[in-house]
Amino acid sequence: xxxxxxxxxxxAQDVKTQLTELLQQALASVAPxxxxxxxxxxxxxxxxxxxxxxxxxxxLAKALKKNPREIARQLVNELPVSTLVxxxxxxxxxxxxxxxxxxxxxxxxxxVLAEGENFGRSTQGGxxxxxxxxxxxxxxxxxxxxxxxxxxYGASLSxxxxxxxxxxxxxxxxxxxxxxxDILGLSTWLRYLEQNGVDVPFLPNAYQGDxxxxxxxxxxxxxxAKFVRQAADVLAGTPGLPEAERADDEAKRQRxxxxxxxxxxAKALLGPDWTYVHQHALSEQLADCRDDLEQFGVRFDxxxxxxxxxxxxxxxxxxxxxxxKGHLYVQNGARWFKSTTFGDxxxxxxxxxxxxxxxxxxxxxxxxxxxxxxxxxxxxxxxADHHGYISRVNGAITALDLDAAKLxxxxxxxxxxxxxxxxxxxSTRSGxxxxxxxxxxxVGNDACRFFYAxxxxxxxxxxxxxLAKSQxxxxxxxxxxxxxxxxxxxxxxxxxxxxTLTVADFSLLGxxxxxxxASKLTEFREVIENAARELAPHLIAFYLKDLAGExxxxxxxxxxxxxxxxxxxxxxxxxxxxxxxxxxxxxxLGVSCxxxx
RNA sequence: GCGCCCGUAGCUCAGCUGGAUAGAGUACUUGGCUACGAACCAAGGGGUCGGGCGUUCGAAUCGCUCCGGGCGCACCA
Numbered sequence: 001x002x003x004x005x006x007x008x009x010x011x012a013q014d015v016k017t018q019l020t021e022l023l024q025q026a027l028a029s030v031a032p033x034x035x036x037x038x039x040x041x042x043x044x045x046x047x048x049x050x051x052x053x054x055x056x057x058x059x060l061a062k063a064l065k066k067n068p069r070e071i072a073r074q075l076v077n078e079l080p081v082s083t084l085v086x087x088x089x090x091x092x093x094x095x096x097x098x099x100x101x102x103x104x105x106x107x108x109x110x111x112v113l114a115e116g117e118n119f120g121r122s123t124q125g126g127x128x129x130x131x132x133x134x135x136x137x138x139x140x141x142x143x144x145x146x147x148x149x150x151x152x153y154g155a156s157l158s159x160x161x162x163x164x165x166x167x168x169x170x171x172x173x174x175x176x177x178x179x180x181x182d183i184l185g186l187s188t189w190l191r192y193l194e195q196n197g198v199d200v201p202f203l204p205n206a207y208q209g210d211x212x213x214x215x216x217x218x219x220x221x222x223x224x225a226k227f228v229r230q231a232a233d234v235l236a237g238t239p240g241l242p243e244a245e246r247a248d249d250e251a252k253r254q255r256x257x258x259x260x261x262x263x264x265x266a267k268a269l270l271g272p273d274w275t276y277v278h279q280h281a282l283s284e285q286l287a288d289c290r291d292d293l294e295q296f297g298v299r300f301d302x303x304x305x306x307x308x309x310x311x312x313x314x315x316x317x318x319x320x321x322x323x324x325k326g327h328l329y330v331q332n333g334a335r336w337f338k339s340t341t342f343g344d345x346x347x348x349x350x351x352x353x354x355x356x357x358x359x360x361x362x363x364x365x366x367x368x369x370x371x372x373x374x375x376x377x378x379x380x381x382x383x384a385d386h387h388g389y390i391s392r393v394n395g396a397i398t399a400l401d402l403d404a405a406k407l408x409x410x411x412x413x414x415x416x417x418x419x420x421x422x423x424x425x426x427s428t429r430s431g432x433x434x435x436x437x438x439x440x441x442x443v444g445n446d447a448c449r450f451f452y453a454x455x456x457x458x459x460x461x462x463x464x465x466x467l468a469k470s471q472x473x474x475x476x477x478x479x480x481x482x483x484x485x486x487x488x489x490x491x492x493x494x495x496x497x498x499x500t501l502t503v504a505d506f507s508l509l510g511x512x513x514x515x516x517x518a519s520k521l522t523e524f525r526e527v528i529e530n531a532a533r534e535l536a537p538h539l540i541a542f543y544l545k546d547l548a549g550e551x552x553x554x555x556x557x558x559x560x561x562x563x564x565x566x567x568x569x570x571x572x573x574x575x576x577x578x579x580x581x582x583x584x585x586x587x588x589l590g591v592s593c594x595x596x597x
Numbered sequence: 598g599c600g601c602c603c604g605u606a607g608c609u610c611a612g613c614u615g616g617a618u619a620g621a622g623u624a625c626u627u628g629g630c631u632a633c634g635a636a637c638c639a640a641g642g643g644g645u646c647g648g649g650c651g652u653u654c655g656a657a658u659c660g661c662u663c664c665g666g667g668c669g670c671a672c673c674a
Contacts, residue, residue, distance in 0.1 A: 042613085044617080045612095046617075046618080092617045093655070181674095345599075358671090387669065388601075390601090414667085414668085455611085456610090460666095460667070462609070474623075476621095478636055485634075489634055545622085552637055552638065555637075555638085556635090556638040561633045562633095
């Protein structure tokens with residue numbers, strides 16, 4: 001397996017490498033003084049411009065003070081003879097266009113078939129350790145379509161990096177400490193009290209969703225009235241709620257005070273039972289979340305608990321460390337980190353006046369932990385609303401004498417969902433959001449994953465639910481899957497032994513469509529490497545669309561199962577190679593490849 | 598106000614490290630199934646790449662500026 005993989009690598013790079021070497025030789029004789037000029041080779045989009053083009057002559061024009069077309073002519077004249085190149089033309093302002101030997105191009109078919117699911121793998125990452133942290137949504141309710149985007153992106157990126165030769169750890173950071181979890185616990189308890197006939201009003205700023213009622217119901221089933229307390233005790237010392245219509249800051253503050261007082265009462269009244277209620281809500285939501293993601297084809301290697309950072313004392317240790325290094329100071333009773341030293345726009349609190357650590361403090365500890373685990377690269381996938389966070393985290397890492405360059409933050413823009421032409425509400429608290437589960441149910445996992453993968457992650461996404469529901473056949477994912485199913489059908493009717501396809505006579509693949517497809521197959525590894533470097537799995541989606549398009553065009557123009565056995569085998573081999581690359585690409589994107597549809 | 602992201606066909610979006618006549622899907626018009634799957638193909642119209650200035654052989658791409666949109670600027674998470 002390993003040597004095949006290695007041989008394919010050298011094979012596929014051969015063409016470009018060989019061309020580069022030929023050009024370097026020509027360059028050394030035409031312009032010895034500029035022999036260090038980097039050779040740039042690109043694939044022209046216009047097929048009449050050949051298979052590869054270089055702008056070398058134009059780059060040299062200024063230094064040599066000569067007409068670029070003249071330089072190009074000289075380079076072509078000095079180009080060593082090679083069986084690889086059938087034509088080298090000077091074109092345009094001074095491009096050199098190379099047309100490759102057909103046989104050199106169709107050799108790729110054999111490589112694809114020989115390497116199978118490993119075709120396209122790269123050694124680019126050098127098996128360095130990289131951590132990809134993504135989703136990391138608060139386990140306070142079901143995942144929504146925004147989380148789905150982060151999940152799809154993170155999962156595809158992780159697969160992509162694995163395919164490109166990285167040793168990837170997929171991680172979910174669980175925010176199981178802090179106020180949001182307390183609010184979820186309280187919400188559950190209030191619903192429980194309600195269901196057990198205790199007259200305590202539910203809160204507008206608690207979690208409204210039906211899943212909270214469901215958790216409360218389960219608690220009743222398992223523990224009866226064990227957690228029931230008197231309404232007067234529950235409400236003792238609370239300021240009460242302002243009128244429901246009021247949305248001013250004062251009303252908001254009062255609601256928050258009321259809620260915090262209820263949490264304090266809950267802890268006092270329930271004692272150890274509060275821990276149970278809190279944990280029950282957490283584990284239920286986390287399990288739901290994990291289940292949802294698994295059905296979406298998204299799996300994690302590590303579920304990392306924020307609470308563990310406190311329990312193991314890492315947060316305290318981390319703050320002490322910053323203190324010792326002189327990056328902290330006390331003001332107004334709170335402890336501040338001097339993030340402005342590292343380019344942040346203002347300093348940040350790590351420990352509040354009341355002694356509690358901020359989220360930022362545990363986040364610093366989390367990053368210290370990541371670095372201590374020895375990753376060569378750490379990728380955080382965050383919602384775009386967290387971008388203001390990057391500089392302070394970078395600052396903290398630098399302050400701890402760690403290499404901030406190892407951390408890369410990929411921002412994912414929000415997915416805005418449209419239903420009936422209207423923006424759908426995305427607030428978790430209001431309980432009116434569209435969940436990832438609903439989306440998957442309506443659109444299907446494959447279309448969902450592909451739709452998310454179909455755009456750059458840092459681009460805003462308009463997700464028209466009605467369109468996705470009513471016109472799923474229009475989704476480009478079916479275009480690619482259809483090409484795959486078509487090929488499966490042809491191969492089945494061909495009824496030969498697929499093992500014999502690697503020895504077909506590929507020189508029979510001579511028409512322009514066939515050669516174009518062969519070139520496209522060669523591009524696959526470049527696409528993988530480029531996408532991995534840019535953290536941009538969407539490039540694979542676009543590549544597969546192109547590849548499928550070229551296949552469909554060829555399929556409609558030429559018959560594969562012709563009488564001439566040699567030609568038939570060569571064409572089936574090319575089709576099988578397309579099928580293999582579609583499989584490999586869709587696997588990275590987490591999309592299935594049905595053999596019939 | 599400051600910072601980050603974005604502005605490409607009616608709509609949704611690609612466009613690699615600057616390259617040749619800016620692309621795809623969709624929508625619209627037309628044609629193609631007694632041949633391997635028509636969830637497909639072929640052809641056509643559709644553009645001030647938000648505006649301007651600059652860098653250079655060459656700019657959608659890089660820089661500056663203006664306009665327009667999103668997000669962020671907590672002792673919240």
